[in-house]
Amino acid sequence: MMVQLRLCVPADLSQAVLECCLAQTGTAETAHHRGASVVPPGDLITVQIARESAEELIGRLHVLRVPELGSISISSPDLVLSARADEAEASAPGESADSVIWDxxxxxxxxxxxxxxxxxxxxxxxxxxxxxxxxxxxxxxxxxxxxxxxxxxxxxxxxxxxxxxxxxxxxxxxxxxxxxxxxxxxxxxxxxxxxxxxxxxxxxxxxxxxxxxxxxxxxxxxxxxxxxxxxxxxxxxxxxxxxxxxxxxxxxxxxxxxxxxxxxxxxxxxxxxxxxxxxxxxxxxxxxxxxxxxxxxxxxxGKRVSPSRRRPTVGGRSLVSRRAR
The missing domain is CATH 1.20.1080 (Glycerol uptake facilitator protein)
Incomplete structure (x- = not known):
């Protein structure tokens, strides 16, 4: 089962969020719409991801303070016809029926x-x-x-x-x-x-x-x-x-x-x-x-990611610390 994340993020945070989404196992599709968000001002990022991986990605987005600075909307499409989606579900650990999105x-x-x-x-x-x-x-x-x-x-x-x-x-x-x-x-x-x-x-x-x-x-x-x-x-x-x-x-x-x-x-x-x-x-x-x-x-x-102990990384580099610099 796939879920769709709709992320409204400030422009200076969008690159870190985008790289975080692209690096997440189970991600099938990612779209970046620059300047599409009017309130709050910033970018709109949509992600199609296997439900099994959604909780880990959401935990990392919490670390990036996306809910505080923007928003995260989660929905479940009734039907997704995509070879990439099938591959993403196959690569995600666990089963969608057993996955929990705690938020x-x-x-x-x-x-x-x-x-x-x-x-x-x-x-x-x-x-x-x-x-x-x-x-x-x-x-x-x-x-x-x-x-x-x-x-x-x-x-x-x-x-x-x-x-x-x-x-x-x-x-x-x-x-x-x-x-x-x-x-x-x-x-x-x-x-x-x-x-x-x-x-x-x-x-x-x-x-x-x-x-x-x-x-x-x-x-x-x-x-x-x-x-x-x-x-x-x-x-x-x-x-x-x-x-x-x-x-x-x-x-x-x-x-x-x-x-x-x-x-x-x-x-x-x-x-x-x-x-x-x-x-x-x-x-x-x-x-x-x-x-x-x-x-x-x-x-x-569920291998839940604790935001207080784990930071999102791409290629071994912390996105949080890089944004701080």
Whole structure:
């Protein structure tokens, strides 16, 4: 798989960036448009490169301060017909499906971790659906709540923040989870409390819900399933397989557990509420722990270039030091 880098760079930096791109293994095509960038003023450089080599090149561009002085845009063409591209992919180490562009992962999870109105709306709707499925003993409604729930975004962002030591990302994701789940449970509890005098469900609804017993019975498999789901979810984000991510949503009971806590508290089933809260905690910890493990594994095998330890060179000469001169 090829990716395209669009680089806006100052004119005095363009030669160093161009040589850095040309020297990178896996580069198929490079185009240099002098004076094409108006804001910021400078040159435009486009690069077609194998995905396996993109992370190393981006790391070197960070050393050259391209993101600070200009910009880096990354896109993935749907189809590239080029013998040079085929040769570049063959020369690049590793496989494109296993390659990770860390800036892309951080940016994607960062967007998903924000406490927004849409995130709260989805979480409130999902928790309400879960509560309806619980009191009506409807597995279909509970599965629907799992699909609608947006909680994996902040959980993935929390894992990325822990691995990358990005404290702002950790705070943002913790805020989204810490505000979202309690708010969703409070609103769901209020709706359940109002539904009782309206006769929408009986007071013994939880006694008859055999299909939802798994929600408030945490056990060893609860943590195992959460860990497997967290690993699969992070792998799906890295490999851009959205269908696998939907399967992750269906496999874990974070939102149903939150809905069960709210309903059980309203009905005075405190033991079941405690069990469901434990289920929720186990799922959250399991998902984040497994996602962290996946990211650490990919960092270990991905031959990631650390900008603080490695400088881009061409022919044994440091481009950074040459520009400084």
């Amino acid at each position: 892309e992962v951080s940016r994607q999870t960062g967007e998903d971790s924000k406490l927004t109105w849409s995130y709260l709306a989805f979480l409130l709707i999902a928790t309400q659906l879960a509560a309806i499925g619980i009191v009506t003993d409807s597995t279909i409604a509970i599965v629907g709540a799992m699909v609608v729930g947006p909680e994996f975004g902040p959980l993935a962002a929390l894992a990325v923040g822990l691995v990358e030591r990005k404290w702002r990302l950790i705070r943002a994701s913790a805020l989204a989870l810490g505000v979202g789940f309690p708010l969703a449970m409070v609103v769901t509890a209020a709706a359940a409390w109002l539904s009782i005098p309206l006769g929408l469900f009986p007071l013994d609804a939880l006694e008859r819900g055999s299909a939802v017993e798994f929600i408030y019975h945490p056990g060893p498999y609860s943590l195992i399933v959460a860990a497997l789901a967290g690993a699969a979810g992070m792998l799906s984000m890295i490999s851009h397989r959205s269908s696998a991510l939907v399967g992750v949503f269906i496999s874990v009971t974070t939102v149903p557990a939150a809905g069960y806590v709210a309903v059980a508290l309203v009905l005075g089933e405190y033991n079941k509420a405690a069990g469901s809260a434990m289920q929720l905690a186990l799922n959250l910890v399991g998902i984040v722990s497994a996602a962290v493990a996946v990211l650490l594994f990919y960092r270990l095998i």
